[in-house]
Amino acid sequence: MGFTKAEAKILLCVCLAQFAVSADNITTALLIKDIMMSFQVSIAQGQIVTSSYSVISAPLMIVTGLLGYFFCWKKIFQFGLFLCTAGEFSALFIHDFYPFIGISRLAFGIGAALTLASSVALLTTRIQVKNRMIAFSIWGASVAIISMISPMLLALITSTDWRRSFLFLGFISLTALILSRNLKNITPDRTEKKIDLVAVSLIVSIVGLFLVSVSLAPSLGFLSTAENHSVLDNLTIPTMMLITAIILSFVFFAHDRMKSKLNRNDLYITIIPKSFVNKEMIAGLYILLFLYLIYGGVLFSIVSYISLGTYDIFDSSIAITVFALPMFFVSVLIASKGKDLTISSLNTIGLLILTVSLAMLAWSITRTESIMPIYLGMTSIGIGCGFIASKSNIAVNNSVDASLSEQSSGLQVSARNIGYVIGIALFTSGLTLMTKGQLLDSAFIGSGLSDVAANVKSEFYLALSFMSNNSLHQMMTDFNIPVPTNIDTLNNNARSMALQNALYISSIMCLLSIKAGRMVENKPK
Template sequence: MASTAAAAKEGGKEKFLVLPILVLILAQMGTSGDNGALSLAATALTTDLGATVADIQLANMVYSLMAGAFMIAGGMMGTIIGWKKNFRMGALMCAAGEVVLAMAPNMAVFIWGGRTLVGFGASFMIPSVLGLVPKIYHGKNRVLAFGCIGAASGLSALLPLLLSIVLMSFGMRVTFFVLAAYFAIVFLLSFKLPEIEQNDGKLKFDGIGVALAALGLFLFLVGVSRISAWGLIEPFAACPFTIFGISPCLPMAVLGLVILAVMVKVEKGVEEKNGFALLPQSFLKTPQVLAGLAASAITFFFMGVQSILMAPYLQLVAGWSPAIVGVLSIVVGIPTFAFSIGIPKWMPNANPRRVIEVGYIVLAAALATMAFSVTLDSASLPGIVVGCILAGSGAGIVSAQANNVVALAVNERDAAQSGGIQTTMRNVGQAIGIALLGAVLLFGITNNVIDGAKNDDRISEATVEAISERNIDLTSDDAFRASIEDIEMSDSERDALVEVNAEARFNSTRFAYGVGAVIILLGLLTTPAIKIFKKEEA
C-alpha cells in the first residue's frame, strides 16, 4: 500500500508536507530547550539544591552521556520497531524525566534521575526525527526538511526566553513541569504523522552491539567529562576512587575507546551474517559520511562551549539575569533558523562542502569575538551580541547541510538509520565541548591563581600553601572572597587574592574560547571528503 508521503506527489512533483515537519521540529526544539533551561537554572540550582559549578557541569554531561551512549541503539530500534513507535517512546520518557527534575530533592536525584531519563528518552526520539525525514520527504524537499530540522536549534532559542520568564516568576520546579507538559503535547501530536513504509519484519536486534556501544561510549564520556572534577593524573579530593593510585579519568576513557574498537570489529561480522547491524560499515568506510558526522559533532561542540563558558560567566561573574541570557539565546537562534532554512530553500544547488567550510570559519570567529568581549568582572554587551549573531549564523550554515551530506552518501535504509549515529555525534561533540573546555577553564583558573599568588609580594607563603590545596571554581569576586574566609590571612592578602582570582578567571576564560575556536577550525581538514553533492532518485 502506498504511503501517505508518496500520495502527496501530484503531477510528478512531491508536495512539501508542513504538519509532519512541524511535529519533528517541536521534538528537536524540546531537547534543545531542555538543555537551555538547565543553563538558565544555574543560579537557581546553586541556591535551591546547593549545586557547584562541577555539579552543573555534570548535570549538563549526564544528558549527553545517556543520549550519546544509547543514541545509536535508538536508531537501530527505530529501524526494527518503526520510527513512529520509537518517537513516541522517547517523548514519553522525556516527559517523565522532566517531572523527576521538577520534584528532585537534591542534585543527586536531579542528575542521576531526571537528567538520565531525559537523555535516555532523547536517544529514542531524536534518531526518529532524522529517521522519519528520509521516509517522508524526497529530493529537494528532503534537503529543505533537513534544513528545517537544523533550524529547530534556532527556534529552540525561543524556549529558554519563555522558560526564563517562568523561572523568574514561578521558580525552577514549575519550569521543569512546563517542559514535561511540552513533551506530552509532542507525544500526542505524533499521531498526526503520515503513514510510512515499514521494514520487512526480519531485522534482528543486535544486543551485543548495543551493549558494547553503550558501555564504550559511557566510559569514554564519563572519563573525559570528569577530568576537571577528579583530576587528569593526580586525583583531586572529590575523586571517588583511584586506579593504581591515579585518577580514573584516563583509564576509563582509554577502556571506552578499546571497547568501541572491539564493537566496530564485532559489527562487521554481524553485518556480514545478518545484512543489518547497529553500525553499518557504510558509516565507517564512506569518507563523506565521516565528514558529515564531524559537522554534526562540531556544531554541538559549540553548544557545549555556550553552556560551560558563556552562560556561567555571564550569570555567575557578570551577574546578568537569566532573562538577559535568554534574550541572547534568541540572538543566536534567529540567524541559526534563517540560515538553516534559507540555504536549502533559496540555494538548493549550493555546494555542501563550501557551505560547511564557511560555517566553520564563522563559528570560530564567533568564539574569538566572545573571547575579546569578556572583562575582569563583566562582559561587553555589544561584543557578546555580535558574537552571538556570528555563532547563530555559523551554526545555521553548518546545520543546513550536515545531515544531508550523510544521507547523500548512503542508501535509503542506512540514511534513515544514520539518525542514531548522527545524533550520537551531536551529543559526543557537546559532551567533549563541555568536558574539554570545562577542564581548560577550571584547571586554568586554579593554576593561574596559584601562580599569581606565588608571584604576588602581598601574599604570604603560608597563604599560597593553603590556596594551593584547593580547586578554584568559576565564581564572582564576592563568592570567591566568601570561599576563602576559612583561610587565616590579613585583609590586604584577601584583597590581593581576589584580584589574582579575577585576573586568572579572565585569562582562563579567554584561553578556553581560543581552544574552542582552534578545534572548530580543525574541522576544515575533513571537508575535502565531501564529494557527492546530489543524489539521483528513482
Template sequence: MSEASPTTKGAEKFLIAPILVLVMAQIGTTGENSAMSLAATAFADAFGSTTADFQLANMVYSLVAGALMIAGGMMGIIIGWKKSFRIGVLLCAAGEVVVALSPSMMLLTWGGRTLVGLGASFMIPAVLGLIPNIYHSGKNRAIAFGCIGAASGIATILPILFGVLMDAMGFRITFGILACYFLIVFAASFSLPPIEKAPGKLKFDYVGTGLAALGLFMFLVGLSRISVWGLIAPTAAAPFSLLGFSPAPVLTLAGLIVLAIMMFVEKKVEAKNGCALLPQSFYKTPQVLAGLLCSFQIFFSSAMITLLVVPYLQRVAGWSAMQASLIAVAIGVPMFLLALGIPKVAPKMHPRTALQFGYALIGAGTIAIVLSISSDSVSALLWVGAVVIGLGEGCLSAHASNVVALAVNDRDASQSGGVQATSRNVGYAISIAALGATLLIGLNSGIAGSISTNESISPETRAAVAQHNVDMMSNENFVTAMAGVTTSEEEMAALVAANADARTNALRTTLTVGGVIVLLSLLSTPFVKVARKENEAEIATEQAKQPAVDTDSLQTEGA
C-alpha cells in the same frame, strides 16, 4: 504489522503537518538543554550545587543519550519509527517531571536527566529516521532536514521565556511546563502519516548495543571527570586510584578500546545478518564521517557558549537568567534563518560550501567573544560574536543531516539518525568535559601562579589557597569562599586580583581552544562530494538490501 507507505513518490507535495511534529520534538530536546544552561544559579540556591555539579547534570543527559542513540537508530527500524518516537517523547516527559519535583541535585541528575537522555535516544533518531520515509524527493528531503536544523535555532529563542519563568517562579515550574510540552508532542504524533517498516525480520544487535553503550559511557565519564579526579595523579575527590594514577584518563582510554572492539564485532555481525548497529558504510564513507563531524561541531560550539559564556555572565557579570537568555536569541535567530533559508533560497549551493562558511563563521565569532571579555564584564563585541556564531551554526545545520543521507542507501540513511544524534551528544559532552576541564584547571593554576610570586601573600596563605578548588565566581563570592584563608585585608585584595586575572585568562584561553577545534574541521570539507541524488522517484527502493553505496544513484559535483 507493517504500516502502509505512500503510493505516490514522483511529484510529491511537501507535507506540512509531519514536519511540524518533528520540529516540535527537536525544539523540545534543544530547548530543554537551553533551560538547563540557565539553571546554574537556581540549582545553586536550591541545592548548594557547584559548577562541577552543574556540569555533571548537563553531562548525564549527553552520557545516556550519546551511549544509546546508536541503538535507538536500530530500534526504530525494528519496532517502527513512530512507535520509537512516541516511547521517546513519553520518557522525556517523565524525566522533566522528575527534574521539576526533585528534592536533591543527585535525584535531579541521575533520575530526571537520565530519563530525558533515555527518551532522546529513542526520539531523536526517530526524527531523523522518519524524514527519509515521509519525504522521498530530494528537494523535499533537503527542506525537511533544513527545518530540523532550523528547529535548534528556534529552540534557542525559548530561553527568554525560560529566563523569565526561572527569575519569577523558579526552575520547578519551568521544567514542569516542559513536561506538559512533551505530552502535547505525544498527542500530535498521531497525525504522522503511515510509513513502511523495513522489509524482513531484523535482529536487534544486543552485543553491539552493549559494547557501544559501555564504551561511550566509559569514554565520556572519564573525560568529564578529568578536572575533578585529576589528569595524572588522583585528587582527593577521586573515588579510587589505579596504580597511583587518576581513574579519569584510564576510563577514557578503556572506553576507546571498547569502541574499537565494537567496530570489529560489528563488521562480523553485518556480514552475518545483513544489518548491524554500526553499518560499515557509516565509517568507511568519507562524506558520512564529514557529515557526522559537522553534527558534532554544531553541538560542540553550542555547549561552548552554554558552559563558558553563560555561567560567566550570570556568576561574574551579574546578569539575570533572562538577560543571559538573550545570548541564545542572538545565536538562535540567525541560525534559524540560515538553516531554513539555505535549502530554499540557495538549493544549488554545494553542501561543502555551506560547511566551509559555517566553520569559518564560528571561528570568527569565537574570536569576537574572546575579545569582548574583561575581568568582570563584557563589551558589545559579545553580541557580534554571538550573531556570527549563529550564522555559522545555521550554515552547518542546513546540510549536516543531508550530507550523511546523500552518501548512503535509504536503509542506512534512516538508521543513520542514531549515529548522527550520537555525534551531536558526544560533541556536546566532549565540549563540556574537555573545555570544562581546561577552564577549571586554567583557573586554579592561574591563581596559584599569580600568588606564588606575590610577596604580599604569606606562604601559609598560599598553602591554604592551594587546598581550595576555585570556581567561576564574582569577586564578592570569592571573598566569601576565602573568608577562612586569611584575615589580612592586603592579602585578600591580592587574592581577589589574582582570581580576577585568572578567570579572565582561563576563559579566554578555553574559548580560543574551542574555536581552534571547530576551525580544524575545515580539513574534512574536501570529502563532501555528493551533492544530490538522481532518480528521486526510485529512491525508496534503491539498494534496500545492500549496505554499500549505489554510485549510480549519486551525483557528484562533476557529474
C-alpha cells in the same frame, strides 16, 4: 516552501519534540542550584543532573537507528515522547535525589534518544526531497531559538518552584505526543536479520563509559568541584572508566571478527555498516559533532563569563538572542534560497566566519569592558553556525546509500550530543585550568604572598575555577588565606585572559576543520 499538509504536521511534531528535549537540557543547567538545594546534595551530586541526559541518551542514539528495521518510526517517536513525558512528570513527585536520577532522568534520557533519532528518520523518509533540506534546517537550527527563549520562559514559570519547569516541559512532550497521532503509519520493510545484542551492549557501554569518564574527570566537564578527596581519588575513577572503554573496544572488534570467521554476519544487522566507514561519512559526522562542540562550548563560556562578571543580568539573554536569531534565519534562508550552493562551500564559509569571529572576539575581550564586542561577536558566530547547520544533516545522508539513511539517523543525533558534551568539557577544563594558573601567579606570587602560594592547600587549588568575585572572596576566607585588596581586579583579568585563550584555541580549531568541511558529500550517492 511547498510543504504538504502531512509534511507540515511532521515538521511541527519533530520541532515540538526538539523543544522539549533541548529545553530540558538547558533547564537542568540553569536550575542546578535550586535542584541542589531542594535535594540537599553537594555540587558533585547536583551536577550529575546536568550531565545525565547526554550520558544516557548519546550511547543509545547510536543504536536506535536499528529499530527502524522492526518498528514504524512513528511508533518509536511516540514511545520516546511517552518516556520523555513520564520522566518530566515524575520529577513532580520524587523528593529523593537518587530516585530522581534513576527514574526521572533515566526515563527522559532513553526517551530523548528514541525521539531525536526517530525525528531524523521521519524527516529523511516522510519529507519530499525538494523540501527535505529546508525541513532539516528548520529542525536543526531551532535549537538556537530554544536556547534563546528557554531562560525567559523559566523566569516566568519557576518563580516559586523549579519543578514547575518540568511540569511545563512535560506538557510540551505530551502535546507533541498527542499531535503525532495524526501522522501516517508506514510499516517498515521487514528483515529476517536480528539485532546483535552483544554488539549493541558493547557499543552502548563503550560510549557511555567514555562520556561518564569525561564528566567525572576533575575540572574536565560537569563535575569540576572540590570534594574532600585527594587528586589521586579524583583521577582514579574516570581513568579506570576510560581504560575499561578501551578494553571493551578491543572486545567489540574481536566479537565482530569472530562473527566473520563463523560466517554469521548475514544473520545480524551490522551496527555500523562498512559503507558508513568512508571519508565523506566521517567528515559529515565530524562537522555535526564540531558544530555542537562550538555551539555548546563557546555559548557556555561566553554566557558564564557574562554571568560571573560585572554585567547586567539581562546581558546574558541578549547575548544568546543575538546568537540564536542569526543562526536560525541564516540556516533557513540558505536552505530555501541557496539550494545551488554546495555543502562543502557552505562549510568552508561558515568555518572561515567562525575563525575570524572567534579571533576578533578574543582580541577584544581583554581590551574593553563594554558588552558591545560580545554582542557583535555572538552575532557573527551565530551567522557562521547558520551556514554550517543549513545542510549538515543532508551531508551525512548523502554519504550513505538511500537504504541506510534511516539507520544513520542514530549516528547523526549521537554526534550532536557527543559534540555538546565534549564542547562543555573542553571549555570548562580550559577555563578552569587557565584561571587557576593566572590567579595563582597574580593573586599570590604577584601580590607578595609567595609564602602562601608555596603552601596553598591542594583542596583550595582544586576548588579554584572560573568563578565570580564573591565566590572567590568566600573561598579564600574559608581557607584562611589573606584576601588582597585588588583581588577583584585580578580575578576579572584572570577570567578575561582565560576566555581569550579559549576563544583563540577555538578559532584555530575552526581553521583546522575547514579541510574536513570540504570532504563532505555534496550529492546523494
